[in-house]
C-alpha cells in the first residue's frame with residue numbers, strides 16, 4: 001500500500017528498479033507510523049511480480065500469489081520473535097543461508113529486517129558480512145525509527161531513504177478518510193503522534209489520548225504557576241513514561257519554534273493557544289536545556305517502576321525553568 005506521503009520515495013525506488021540501479025542494502029528511516037515497513041513489503045512484492053501494472057504489483061501472477069500466501073521462497077521478513085524483543089543471531093544466520101541458495105525465480109532475493117534496531121550486536125555483526133560481500137541480486141531493507149542506534153558500520157554500507165511526516169493538511173485529510181468514530185479530536189491525535197498518520201490511527205484504540213490531555217493540563221498549570229509539580233499518579237503512568245516524555249519534548253520543541261518566530265510549523269496545533277501563553281513565560285535558553293534533558297531521559301528507557309519519580313523530576317525542572 002502506497003500512502004500519499006510516500007509517493008516520492010516509492011516512485012524513486014521503482015525508477016531505480018526499472019533502471020537496474022537498486023543497491024544491495026537500503027535503510028528506511030523516519031518516525032514510527034509513516035508506513036516504512038508497508039513500503040518495504042510493497043517493494044518486495046513489486047520486485048517479485050511477473051507483470052506489474054502502473055508501478056504496482058499485479059496481485060494476480062504466480063509470484064504475487066506466493067507472496068500473498070507468505071510462501072515466496074526468495075522473501076525473508078525478519079522480525080523479533082516477540083514484540084519488543086531482540087532479533088537473534090540465529091535469525092540472521094538463517095537469512096544468510098537462504099541468500100547462499102540460488103534464487104528460485106531468477107528475481108531478487110529480498111530480506112526486510114524490522115525493526116533493524118532490534119538486532120543485538122552479534123546479529124548486526126553477522127549481517128555485516130552480507131552487506132560487505134552481497135550475493136548477487138539480493139536486496140536487504142533495514143527498517144528503523146531509531147536510526148541513531150544502528151551501528152555505524154551497518155549504516156555506512158546502506159543507502160538511506162528517509163520518510164518524513166506529511167504536511168498537516170494532507171495528514172488530516174487522510175485521517176478523515178479513514179473509517180472511525182468522529183468524536184475524536186483528529187488534530188490532537190496527529191500531534192500526539194508527532195505528525196505520523198498511521199501512529200495517530202493506531203493510537204485511536206488506546207487510552208493515550210486521555211493521558212496526553214492530563215499531562216498537558218499538568219504541563220500548563222505548572223508552567224503558569226497554578227499547581228505544585230508532584231501530582232501525576234503512578235497509576236496514570238502504568239505504561240511507562242516514554243509517551244509522556246515524547247509529548248513534553250514535542251510541546252517544548254513547539255515552544256522553541258514560537259520563540260524563534262516559526263509558529264506556523266508547530267506540530268501541536270490543537271494546543272496553539274495555551275502554548276502561546278506558555279511561550280511568554282519561558283526563556284529560549286531554558287527551553288533548549290530542558291529539551292536536552294528530555295532527550296537524555298528518552299535514551300535511558302526507564303523501567304515503569306521509576307515512572308513517577310522520573311516524571312516528578314521533569315516537572316520540578318519545568319517549574320524551575322518557567323518560574324525563573
Ligand SMILES: [Zn+2]
Pocket residue numbers: 048049050051052057058059060061062063064
Ligand atoms: Zn504480480
